[in-house]
Amino acid sequence: MERDGRSxxxxxxxALSRAPLPRPATGSGGVAAIEAFxxxxxxxxxxxxxxxxxxxGLLVLAAAFLVAVEVALRGLFAVSLGGADExxxxxxxxxxxxxxxxxxxxxxHVRVDSFYTRLPTxxxxxxxxxxxxxxxxxxxxxxxxxGLVLADTLAFGSRATTPLSTPLWxxxxxxxxxxxxxxxxxxxxxxxxxxxxxxxxxxxxxRLAGSRTLAxxxxxxxxxxx
Amino acid sequence: xxxxxxxxxxVLLAAGLPVAAALGVLAVVLDASxxxxxxxxxxxxxxxxxxxxxxxxxxxxFVLMGEILLRAxxxxxxxxxxxxxxxxxxxxxxxxxxxxxxLFAATSGSSVATAATVGTxxxxxxxxFGYDERLFAGSLAAGGTLGILIPPSINIIxxxxxxxxxxxxxxxxxxxxxxxLALGFMVVVAVASGLGSRPTGTAEVPTRRERLAALVHLxxxxxxxxxxxxxxxxGWATPTEAASLGVIGALLLAAAAGRxxxxxxxxxxxxxxxxxxxILVIVIAAAILNFVLSAIGLTRQLTDTITGLxxxxxxxxxxxxxxxxxxxxFMETLSMMITTVPVVVPVMTALGFDPVWLGVVIIVxxxxxxxxxxxxxxxxxxxxxRPDGRIEEVIRGVLPFLSAMLVLIGLLALVPDLALWxxxxxxx
Numbered sequence: 001m002e003r004d005g006r007s008x009x010x011x012x013x014x015a016l017s018r019a020p021l022p023r024p025a026t027g028s029g030g031v032a033a034i035e036a037f038x039x040x041x042x043x044x045x046x047x048x049x050x051x052x053x054x055x056x057g058l059l060v061l062a063a064a065f066l067v068a069v070e071v072a073l074r075g076l077f078a079v080s081l082g083g084a085d086e087x088x089x090x091x092x093x094x095x096x097x098x099x100x101x102x103x104x105x106x107x108x109h110v111r112v113d114s115f116y117t118r119l120p121t122x123x124x125x126x127x128x129x130x131x132x133x134x135x136x137x138x139x140x141x142x143x144x145x146x147g148l149v150l151a152d153t154l155a156f157g158s159r160a161t162t163p164l165s166t167p168l169w170x171x172x173x174x175x176x177x178x179x180x181x182x183x184x185x186x187x188x189x190x191x192x193x194x195x196x197x198x199x200x201x202x203x204x205x206x207r208l209a210g211s212r213t214l215a216x217x218x219x220x221x222x223x224x225x226x
Numbered sequence: 227x228x229x230x231x232x233x234x235x236x237v238l239l240a241a242g243l244p245v246a247a248a249l250g251v252l253a254v255v256l257d258a259s260x261x262x263x264x265x266x267x268x269x270x271x272x273x274x275x276x277x278x279x280x281x282x283x284x285x286x287x288f289v290l291m292g293e294i295l296l297r298a299x300x301x302x303x304x305x306x307x308x309x310x311x312x313x314x315x316x317x318x319x320x321x322x323x324x325x326x327x328x329l330f331a332a333t334s335g336s337s338v339a340t341a342a343t344v345g346t347x348x349x350x351x352x353x354x355f356g357y358d359e360r361l362f363a364g365s366l367a368a369g370g371t372l373g374i375l376i377p378p379s380i381n382i383i384x385x386x387x388x389x390x391x392x393x394x395x396x397x398x399x400x401x402x403x404x405x406x407l408a409l410g411f412m413v414v415v416a417v418a419s420g421l422g423s424r425p426t427g428t429a430e431v432p433t434r435r436e437r438l439a440a441l442v443h444l445x446x447x448x449x450x451x452x453x454x455x456x457x458x459x460x461g462w463a464t465p466t467e468a469a470s471l472g473v474i475g476a477l478l479l480a481a482a483a484g485r486x487x488x489x490x491x492x493x494x495x496x497x498x499x500x501x502x503x504x505i506l507v508i509v510i511a512a513a514i515l516n517f518v519l520s521a522i523g524l525t526r527q528l529t530d531t532i533t534g535l536x537x538x539x540x541x542x543x544x545x546x547x548x549x550x551x552x553x554x555x556f557m558e559t560l561s562m563m564i565t566t567v568p569v570v571v572p573v574m575t576a577l578g579f580d581p582v583w584l585g586v587v588i589i590v591x592x593x594x595x596x597x598x599x600x601x602x603x604x605x606x607x608x609x610x611x612r613p614d615g616r617i618e619e620v621i622r623g624v625l626p627f628l629s630a631m632l633v634l635i636g637l638l639a640l641v642p643d644l645a646l647w648x649x650x651x652x653x654x
Contacts, residue, residue, distance in 0.1 A: 054492060060495070063470070064469075066470075067466065085280040085283075089279065091283070092502075095499055096507070100503060109247075112239045114601050142269060149271060149273075
């Protein structure tokens with residue numbers, strides 16, 4: 001079973017990082033060079049998004065242990081470490097923002113695809129690019145606001161109003177970093193998809209930005225199985 | 227204002243925008259059109275405070291617990307044991323399907339995970355023993371939905387956070403309806419197989435000794451259930467704390483079964499982050515939108531408009547059920563809950579419905595959404611586990627089970643105490 005899982009994963013990783021690279025550009029030399037550059041960039045992004053997500057997962061796991069220890073100590077010895085709830089909250093916020101690049105590249109964001117996917121392929125591809133662009137813009141805006149929160153914290157040297165009085169720039173800085181990294185992947189991804197769209201290469205657009213079909217989703221769920 | 231908001235949202239969603247982005251755009255548009263002061267300035271603070279909410283920490287923890295249990299091999303042995311006990315009923319192993327789903331649901335907060343876990347173990351049996359594969363697949367897709375009704379449940383946590391109600395109270399309220407729905411599914415199995423002429427059952431009849439010996443395999447899921455749900459009911463732990471205990475318990479079970487390894491844990495963690503990021507991005511976008519909605523007074527305007535219609539509460543209730551059944555055909559269920567609950571529940575509570583009772587009803591409707599085509603994720607999960615055959619067969623097979631859900635909603639409407647009695651007894 002383990003072996004199955006591993007080979008599945010290897011297969012999956014191959015599918016992601018060594019997937020047939022987008023068709024060589026048929027456009028002018030300059031555009032082709034830009035596309036090749038973006039592809040290389042995205043390759044690096046794919047390789048980094050996975051460990052970043054896993055690091056977020058480790059934070060969640062650490063939070064689980066911390067909170068469990070807190071409950072056990074409280075239950076058995078009526079003592080409290082204090083701060084487990086606060087720290088696990090930070091872990092959640094950071095894990096979420098660190099998961100953003102991975103979810104983006106895995107096309108994991110939830111979309112209502114029962115309607116628009118029935119349109120002609122060119123239109124579907126155009127809406128996929130639009131969806132990617134709007135998502136990028138929204139998360140960039142959110143990231144900018146996250147940056148403002150961090151800037152305020154730094155300016156006032158804010159600490160949490162808790163017994164730990166955590167210097168807030170630490171968790172907020174790590175949180176903000178996730179948004180920045182997301183933008184560093186989302187911008188080239190959106191540009192690459194847009195270039196493909198303009199060239200009429202709908203297949204590449206769907207591969208980069210298309211909605212995951214329910215069948216794909218279910219297959220992922222099954223892969224996770226025992 | 228209401229029409230603008232609803233129109234914009236529907237167009238954005240139908241155009242295939244990610245749900246989180248659609249909610250964000252709507253917030254920005256409403257802010258720009260209807261607010262005197264720019265409201266989305268607060269977006270950063272809202273995102274931070276929502277993103278680090280201790281209650282929401284329960285979501286990745288429950289997801290992680292499920293990911294570990296999924297890989298721990300708990301389900302195979304549990305299914306085997308249940309089939310020894312239940313396969314003599316008319317409908318044979320399909321009762322083990324329902325039973326295993328219900329029991330696994332007591333350790334899992336997700337319906338998709340429940341259907342995938344039990345389905346992996348159960349589906350190969352269908353052909354071996356010559357079952358009607360449609361009904362067999364249907365029983366797994368429907369049984370899997372119990373995952374979010376029988377506590378623990380990720381969807382109930384979201385409902386509680388969105389409506390500011392108590393998670394322990396909701397968990398207690400959902401327990402009895404969860405058991406009833408499982409029994410209802412079994413009745414459906416018995417009736418449907420009684421009418422059909424297909425053979426059911428397994429090869430040999432187990433001895434009593436075999437049966438008793440098999441009971442030990444029910445202990446792991448029961449251990450997780452008592453660890454997680456028991457610690458909440460007994461007041462030892464908050465839901466988030468209980469979820470962390472569940473993660474530790476799941477790790478122990480996986481280690482005891484010899485399934486715990488670095489690569490297994492790595493995959494579980496990656497999957498956990500993916501799922502919870504996906505959920506939390508929507509939750510954060512919805513929190514920003516809800517802030518704008520209440521600031522520009524739209525939530526109250528909507529409540530006033532609907533209560534001003536002068537419809538009787540029960541007419542509204544029927545409308546709500548219908549609304550969710552239709553919406554559930556087209557929307558992924560978590561995003562459906564996050565987008566609708568903050569608007570629907572205040573209206574319904576203003577009409578006099580109990581928010582805890584309403585939560586149970588909405589969760590059952592979300593279960594229905596998981597098995598109604600074209601977008602019923604559980605249908606696709608079960609279909610992906612089958613070696614061949616068409617999805618239409620799963621859809622055909624699941625339809626009888628939908629009737630059990632509708633009956634349960636009817637019962638809940640007639641006898642609200644089905645949900646409310648237990649929390650009242652335990653929590654006063």
